[in-house]
Each structure stands twice: as C-alpha cells, then as structure tokens.
Amino acid sequence: MLAKLSLCRTHVLGGRKFRCADCAEITSLYNSCGDRHCPRVAVVNSCSGGKRVDFHDKATKLILSGVTYYQVVFTLPSELSELALANRYEMADLLVDSAWKSLSRRIKAEQDYDPAAMTILHTWNQKLEAHWHVHMLVPGAGPGLSTRQWTEATAPTGSRNSDGFYLVDADPLREAYREQAIGKLRRLRSAGKLKLVGKFEYLRSNENWDAFVKNLESKKWVAYIQPPPSVTSSACQVVRYLTRYLTGGPISDRRIVAADADEVTFMARDGKRVGGEREQVPVTMSSSEFVGRWCLHIQPDQLTKTRYLGGWSNNRRGAYQDRCREQLEAVEGWRLEEPSADSSKEAFAQSPDQVCEHCGSDRIELIQDTPKPSWAEIFRREDDRCPEWYADRQRESHRRLWTASYGTDFYDWYVETQVESAEEIERERIAMVQLPLAGFTGDLGYPQSYLVDSF
Template identity: 30%
Template sequence: MPRAKLEVADIFRRFGLAYRQANAGHVSLSQLKVMSAIEACRTEALGGHVASCTKCSHQHIAYNSCKNRHCPKCQGPAARDWMAARAEDLLPVEYFHVVFTLPAEIARIALWNKRAIYGLLFRASAGTVMTIAADPKRMGARVGMTSVLHTWGSALTHHPHIHMIVPGGGLPPNGRRWVACKPGFFLHVRVLARLFRRLFVEGLIALHRTGQLAFFGDLTKLADAEAFAAYLAPLRKTEWVVYAKPPFGGPQQVLAYLSRYTHRVAISNQRLVSADANTVAFRWKDYRIKRGDRMKVMRLDTHEFIRRFLMHVLPDGFHRIRHYGLLASTQRKVNIAKVRVLIGASAPEQAPSSDDDPAPLTLREPCPCCGGSMRIIETFRRGQVPRPRAPPRKQAV
C-alpha cells in the first residue's frame, strides 16, 4: 500500500510537543511512550538498513519500524505474521461473528480503569458464550473462540467492545463427536445479552468490593458502595448490545476478516484528510445513517484529536487478542487435531520447504523497479548513518 500523504506520525511530530506541554501531568507514561514510538517510526532515530536489488542496480535506505502495537504503520506486517500462524487452526465449519458492547455508563468507568474493566469484558463475554453453548437445551457442547478488543468508534470516541469469532460447533462432555450448531444460526442473541449483563455486573461489583476501581471527576461519589449500587441499578434492566452477524462464507473469509480486525488501531493513516495547528480533519462512518453514503469528514481541534487517539492506548502488557475454550492456547493444537478427526477433515497442507526460500536478509517486498528480490547489504543502528556509496553504474542496454 502506498504511503499516505498525511500520517498520525506527522501530527505527533509537528504538534505533539505543544500537546505534552499543555497537558503536563495528565498524559500517562504509556501514552508518552506511544507518542515517542510513533514519532520515531521509520526515521533515522531507530536505525535501518540499505537494500540492493539482486537483478538491477536499484538501492534504497529503509529505516526501522517502531513495532508499537498502536502505530498505524506497523500493523500490516504484524497482522500478516499473526494470520500465517492462525491459518493452520481453521476448521472446515461455519464461523460466526459475535459482538459484545459495553453501555456508555460503564465505558465512563472503564476509561480510568482500563486493565480491570477490559479484562472483565473479555472474561464476561467468553464466559457467556461458553455457558450458553454448554447448556444441554442449546448446543450442549464446549466451544472455542478468538476475542479481539476494540475501544474506539469511527469518530475516535471511547466505545469498548469485543469482536468474537466462534466456530459453529463444539465437543460434548464425552468428547466423542462434533456437535454442530444449526445451519446459519449460532445462539440466541437475547439470551447471550442477558447472561452477559449479569456476569459483567456481578464482576464489576466484585472489582468495586475489592478496591480495584478508581473514580475521578463527577464519578468520585461512586467510590461509596451504595452510590455505586444505585448507579448500576438502571443498567440491570436495560438491554445490553450483543449482536451476531451472518456466518462467514468459509475459512478464507474468516482469515480475511481477522486480518482486518486483529491488528487494527484507532485510526488508519488513510482516513486522515488534513492537519494544522488548529484542526485535524479525518473521514469517519456515521452508522446512524441507514441508507446512502455514511462517510463524512470530521474536524477536531488538534489537541482534541491527539487526546482521542491516546485515549485508546492500552495498559502495558495487556493482551488485546485472546483465545478461549477449545482454542485456548494450552490445548489448541490437540483440540483442533481431535476435531479434524471427528469431522473427517484433513489438516491444511504445509508449504514445502525449499532451497529457493528467501534468505533471512532478503526483504519481503520486491524491487520497486524490476520486481526482483531486495537483499540487505548493510545495517546501521540508531544514531548511525549508512556508509557513503558511489552511484550504481547503469547496465548496458
């Protein structure tokens, strides 16, 4: 994909210092680290390498990526590597996409308690699906799932929700057969929503009781147990948003979907329109419009844009992709192999190894001039510069 004309890194480099100074004491260390990483990404500050084409005379300098999971430029390669590792786990069965969303009242609390609330969101949503699926009146089987946390809406607002990909079936308690769900139907959404609401509220009260929640601003009064219970009371009666999309057409569609969602960040560089010291403009999708063109352009104060972006920085070490049930990391390989035997499916073919495989110092991207392999001929560390070279000689025609 060609480089975007405007990037989040450009905004941080030009206006990040002023934002830091104006908000001193209100920007967390994790957020400062993300800003610094994005600012330095693919610049001489991180070092790099010189690559030369093995077929023509083309050479170029490429600077290292920051590899920060919040950086819009670094997620493409990370997603490709992750998807390559997950491809062998796919089963030839229907897959379903289920989304669990937190009410706005809970999202306000989550903004200051990310690790506790986001962790509870993972546990409650996974527990909901596994409990309902295991009910003998429903499917009566142990299922598996991959859950991905997103914390943003299209306008960069705070909107925590879980995207869950679930194979349409599972193993009964005796584990002797594969129990498939009804074609095109996984589980009742309303049943999922009500159990999710109960599990999450119970978990939230437990967090409050053990002193794991902090409250600020107009929410400070919620530190009192009675005030907190009163705040949650209306949420016990409202319908929480849980919805399931139609099943994917096949495993390849699951891979394509996951590649778009697993390593997505709050906003991609391609959505940016313009930026100056006063305003940042970007494209966003208005989901309130049911028909017609949903895409609009939003203009935010530059500092407000940076604030909204940093609002989605996750706590250090917090995993935003998690696997549960049959797909839990400890037993995933064993369970998948067992299911394949039960449904009579063969394991996916492994790509044969070859002596022609690219060497470790050969880049994945081909030469922009002739399409040949690009080989690294020099590496340099941060603070260093590549050795000067004479211009390559032109090849005789």
C-alpha cells in the same frame, strides 16, 4: 510513545540503502518504530505487519474446513467504557470473562457442544471515542457433549432465522452477559479494586452506586452475532477478513484525508446501528483533540488484547483439536484442507519488501546498512536526534520536579553548575593528555605507561 511514532521510518532510526541496477538511483528503506500502536498501514513490512501475519498464522492453525465460524461482538455501555479508562485491567477482564461465560453457557445449553473462542479487545469506535468491546471468533460446531459426535449449531424449530446461519438465541445471550458483567462489577467495588475518580468519584457513595447499577440493569446490552460474510465464504476467508479488521491500532493512516498543525480530518462510519453503518463521513477536529482521543487507546504492555478460551485455551488446545478432527472424520464427505505455508504472506503482502522507489525494479543491491540505535540513545535530551518537543517536555518535567523539592531557580542553578563542572573536567583532561609524555613521571612518580593507559 508519541515520540517513538513520530520517528517511525525516518533516518533517525537507521535503515538500509539500495542502488538500482536498472536506473542507478538510490532507494532508502528506514527502520520502523515497531510499536504495536503505530498507525502505519499494516502490511508485511510495516510496524503491525509482522504481528498481523503472526495473528493470521495462529488463527489459521485453529480453523477446520467445512466448519462455519461466527464473529460475536460484546460491548460495554458508554458509562462503563469511560470508567474503564481508569480501570483498564479490571474492565478488560470483566468484559472478556463476562462475554465468554455467557456465550459458552448458551452454546452448551442450546447446542450441546464444547465451545471455543479467540477474543480481541478493542477500546475505540470509528470516531476514536472510548468504546470498549470484544470481538470473538467462534466455531459454529464442535465435539458433542452428550452424544460424543460432531455437533453443528442449528436453529430451533419455529425460528425466524432465514439465512441458514444460527449460533444461539441473541436475547437470552444479552441478558446473561449483562447479569455476568454487573455481578463482576459489584464484586470489584466491594473488594476495593475499582478506582472511582474524577467524574466517577460520586460513586463512592452507596446510594449513588446503587442508582448507577440500577441504570445499567435497565439498559439493553449489546451482544451482536455476525455470520460469515457470504454463504460461500470459506473458513480461511473469514480468518483473513477478521485479521485485516481486528489487528492494528484505532486508526490507520489510510483513513486520514487531511492534516496540518491545526486540524485533522478522517473518515468514520456514521450512525448508531448495531454492527455499524456502511456510509462513511468526514470528521474534523483540532489536532490536539485528535491526539488526545488517540492516546485514550494506548494500552499498557501487560494488558493482553488477544486471548484464547474454552477448547482453544493454551492448556486444552492440542487435545481439543485432535478430538475435533477425530469426530469430523466420521462425518460423511468431510475432507481436511491444509492452508498453504505462505498463505499469510500472500494474503497481506501488497508489494515486494524491497523495490526501487524510482522505477519499481526489484534488481537492487544493498550498499549501506545502518543499525537501529537504542531508544535510550535517541531520547537523551542533548542528542540531536531527540525530537525537540519531547526534549522540551522532559526539561520542563525535570524543572517542576526539582522546583517542588528544592525551590524556585534550583533547576537552572543545577544545570548551570553541572555544565560548568563538565566543561572544566574536559579542559583538565585535554591538558593532561597533551602533556609531553616522554620520560614524564609526574610529581607523584607515576610511570609513563600508567598515564598512557589512563587517558
């Protein structure tokens, strides 16, 4: 993973060269690594840019004009965020399932409409510490369950809500979320599906486990409901805001203000207030600690970060959207606003894909196109393109493996023997090719055509 990222946008990955028609200078555009964890700025032509546009397109197809959309954030307590590092699949399911069940039941009970949500899993805070939470994009209205009419979320009589936005009562939501999550946590341990290792090995004891769970039950769990950025924010603006905020990795290169071989300094929000503080402060740590924290958030490919639930789930989405439009059309004054076909590219493209880096002209001509090589080719230890530190680590890893299996010095003997053997075979091959082939049949009577084909 780190080796791939270190080669992103370098000549090693190939790319294209352009000549400017205005200044005649050459501009090189190297290929990206394409990894979903790459921290490069997520514009259209970067590693995360295509995924960001794709996310925006999918979300835009779900939203409907005239509907208020909320962001709801559910967070695991710090103890469970640390436990999740050894139980990524299990804790991701626990977090998303518990959050959705508690929210959907509260919406049905308080607002009486069929809910939907898009969820995005994050595992970090601004300082790159383990901080597992899920962001949900949730419509504040939907098809009525008992009335069969379009139903909007409204604050109950006597509510202290003053800004005009209301989804559900936050306190019962937090309690329901805590109850759902702890119940699922208990079931995971009972089924033997929790890895209790390292600092959590003590939880194998039933007595310690009961005390651990009791402490979780005493905490106030976080479920934060955030309305649109402003009263005038359209649904498209909300999705654009969430797309920029939710896609990409734990930190972008924009937040890194200084870095060398010893230290890294980046900007991070300070404070513990729910929803985050506005003020940003510089955070400095050793380069090794920075890399270690960043690596905490590398997720396996099989772990799904984005999920669609309720009315937006894959098997219900079409019928749900049709029902929404049908009931909305009966609302006086409602009109469907279709987003433009190029809205995603317009929203996230910060500069043309290809311009001259010297004068900014877009009058450039492609003069060379080098395809991206396979990772298998690049990461061969003998290949000059392989990062030296990565090749060294691979050699050391192989050395430890062979030493554990066959004893000290076996690896060095094996490498030396293989190299000498390969060199001897190459010398013999060259000698055979250089033999005069005209009329040669060899001691075994092989015809000349056989020797030519063989070499």
